[in-house]
Amino acid sequence: xxxxxxxxATAADDKATAAASSAGFAYGLAAIGPGIGIGYLVGxxxxxxxxxxxAAGMVRTTMFLGIAFTEALALIGFVVFILIGL
Amino acid sequence: MNDLHNGxxxxxxxxxxxxxxxxxKVTKDMVRRGLIVAPLLIVVCGxxxxxxxxxSSAYGIALVLINFALAAALVATTARISLGLMMGAVxxxxxxxxxxxxxxxxxxxxxxxxxxxxxGATIIVSxxxxxxxEMKYVALSLAYxxxxxxxx
Numbered sequence: 665x666x667x668x669x670x671x672x673a674t675a676a677d678d679k680a681t682a683a684a685s686s687a688g689f690a691y692g693l694a695a696i697g698p699g700i701g702i703g704y705l706v707g708x709x710x711x712x713x714x715x716x717x718x719a720a721g722m723v724r725t726t727m728f729l730g731i732a733f734t735e736a737l738a739l740i741g742f743v744v745f746i747l748i749g750l
Numbered sequence: 751m752n753d754l755h756n757g758x759x760x761x762x763x764x765x766x767x768x769x770x771x772x773x774x775k776v777t778k779d780m781v782r783r784g785l786i787v788a789p790l791l792i793v794v795c796g797x798x799x800x801x802x803x804x805x806s807s808a809y810g811i812a813l814v815l816i817n818f819a820l821a822a823a824l825v826a827t828t829a830r831i832s833l834g835l836m837m838g839a840v841x842x843x844x845x846x847x848x849x850x851x852x853x854x855x856x857x858x859x860x861x862x863x864x865x866x867x868x869x870g871a872t873i874i875v876s877x878x879x880x881x882x883x884e885m886k887y888v889a890l891s892l893a894y895x896x897x898x899x900x901x902x
Contacts, residue, residue, distance in 0.1 A: 695845075695848060698844070699841070699844065699845075702840065702841060702844050703841055706836075706837050706840045706841065707837065710833045710834070710836065710837050713765070713767065713833055714761060714765050714833055717765065717767070720767050721769075721770075721772050722892060724767070724771070724772050724773060724825070724829070725772040725773070725776060725888055725892075726888070726892075728772070728773040728776055728821070728822065728825060729776070729881065729884065729885055729888060731821065731840060731844075732818065732821065732877070732881050733881055735821075735844065735847075735877075736874070736877050736878055736881070738844075738848055739851075739873055739874060739877055740874055742848065742851065742852065742873075743870035743871075743873055743874055746855055746859075746866050746869070746870055747866060747867060747870055
């Protein structure tokens with residue numbers, strides 16, 4: 665009976681560990697896409713500002729909003745992580 | 751990256767942008783609007799998840815507003831130095847800010863007053879909601895610069 669209880673407890677621990685590591689892995693994956701997106705967005709914005717400095721104000725405003733929108737994807741992944749993994 | 755424009759050599763690594771920083775203005779608008787809608791969000795979360803939900807909602811709104819402010823400060827500061835530095839700062843700042851949010855949640859996750867579903871819902875709703883609200887104003891300003899839509 666004691667051995668069975670130990671087996672059940674070990675299985676429960678394994679399940680919790682698997683859930684936590686899967687959530688962490690999913691969060692890491694969810695951060696990759698926005699990272700690529702932000703890199704592309706900022707790279708193009710910098711190129712536009714270097715070519716046309718007089719339009720820098722408009723480019724910076726839209727760039728900042730674009731960064732924040734892209735970051736929302738990572739935040740959604742983070743929220744899934746805290747709901748499943750923590 | 752180098753390009754000839756109006757007879758001048760443009761270089762992202764040496765070009766610095768001086769003058770007013772639009773990110774700071776945008777962020778001030780979003781913080782003002784966030785503070786306006788914060789009581790509503792807190793009441794809604796409190797109604798759904800109880801007092802823990804209300805506390806968590808307030809914490810989530812604070813996280814989102816501080817995240818916006820940090821991002822704006824980073825861009826505004828580094829743009830005065832060089833565009834290349836700004837690009838690097840935005841990319842590493844993204845990772846650092848995500849890490850700070852994770853740290854902020856890990857610090858309180860075992861507290862008695864936290865409700866993780868309320869915190870998560872508040873983070874997503876306030877982040878996206880404030881952005882969409884601000885985007886409406888920015889889009890109107892860019893499309894019709896002479897009209898200057900009224901601020902809340």
